[in-house]
Amino acid sequence: MTDVLVRFRAVSKSYDGRAKVVEELNLDVHRGEFLTLLGPSGSGKTTTLMMLAGFEDPTSGRIELEGTRIDTVPPHRRGIGVVFQNYALFPHMTVAENLAFPLSIRRMKREEIATRTQRALEMVRLPGFGDRRPQQLSGGQQQRVALARALIFEPKLVLLDEPLGALDKQLREELQAEIRRIHAQLGVTMVYVTHDQAEALTLSDRIAVFNSGRIQQLGTAEAVYEHPANPFVAGFIGENNRLSARVLDATRLRLEDGSTLEAAPHGLPPGMAVLLSIRPERVMLGPAAQGLANAARARVEEVVYLGDHSRLRLMHAGRTDFVVKLPRQEAVPQPGSVIDLAIPIASVMVFPA
Structure with a gap:
């Protein structure tokens, strides 16, 4: 089995046919790793994540998951978990119903759904919260539910788009520790987008530093901090x-x-x-x-x-x-x-x- 789970091959994205938001991106995401896409606003990191999720189409190039091309596959058929900054929970559903939703559309049996829902709540340390509605939860609790929902159907890949950006510093650091713990526990591949350099250094196995639609450097947190490839990376990281x-x-x-x-x-x-x-x-x-x-x-x-x-x-x-x-x-x-x-x-x- 290959170590590479996701491959971007010469992927570009342009909205107007001229300026490229992402330009000739070649990137391998390794199975089981925590990869962070880091860069300033407009650098191309979120567009890269959205193309992988299926919410944006590449202008050119191809994206593969386990060797199969997926850039022509609709989002709901890619089997990828996604966590957004704004939680994206259904307000009219309870926490348990939100968690059950991705399982019910996969036509799982009721007993299996109940078991997985309970297990997911325990994983994010929210046992007993299943009957509450999202508006009865704090921001940090809502984001834990969103993370649990992305993981509950056991995807091979989970994408996280600045999931902690709306939280205060202390809560952000607590959830960083939770995400690290869950990643270590499950071994699932995670691709994480942020503009927060400290967050990237804390969480990542590898960091891809983006600027102007291109990766400026790809390496471990220590490598990009101690041995930056160019002045932009040196200035942006630390x-x-x-x-x-x-x-x-x-x-x-x-x-x-x-x-x-x-x-x-x-x-x-x-x-x-x-x-x-x-x-x-x-x-x-x-x-x-x-x-x-x-x-x-x-x-x-x-x-x-x-x-x-x-x-x-x-x-x-x-x-x-x-x-x-x-x-x-x-x-x-x-x-x-x-x-x-x-x-x-x-x-x-x-x-x-």
Whole structure:
């Protein structure tokens, strides 16, 4: 049995015949994985999901499920579970009736429907809620029911379109943990759309970062964060300081303020304009920075306390918006003070400008 469950082959989508919302998409979704499609609004991620669900038709290319072409098959015959941001529960039905609906249209026996409904409620930790109506539930409870309904007929594939976008931060994090638990428990393949980078990093086996209708990078959460393929991915996944520079030689760069920085420009020729990305949490401050590579002095412009860490805005390299994150246990300097700073060579990501 092949490891690939879904294949996109040269799939494009255009609404006006000119601009392509999705362009020449080639993507394999592995059986049992949690794949997140991540990107800003208009990047093509939701259109990709809707084409897989059958709610949008590709302009060109083909989509396969288990080796069978499905882009010409209507949505209700694809056997795919779908969870939307707005829950899409039937308000005139009870929770149990909502869960039973996809089973009844598949003509399952009443006893099997009752058994599966009870099992689904227990899976999403809502036993005893079967007689309630959706309007009697909180947003988080409604989304649990929507997830249970997508899973109850045991599909091979479940699609989730920003399902937690309407929830507050604490509830969103609780449901992220629930989705992770259910995915691990069932082993079902999930394709998840979000614009929330933290959510993608938390949930995913792999992340496909979209921009302008194309995948910019596809890899594990660690890979796209630690080794971004280009400046867009570096800027979209996590916070970073972006500096312009020119390559001096194989180990040094010259910044806009005339200072030099040790780095590894990976064979880029001297004189080339480059863009640097430096993660705020990788910068060393205070005594720990003394004697290290790329040591310098910086002035603290602003300190913001954020609970588990403090966010410092510094005057460094001719800029006043250089950001550093300090863990809570470290001493926090005061605004106006001048401190030691060092940027590890391995933490300087270099891209052609």
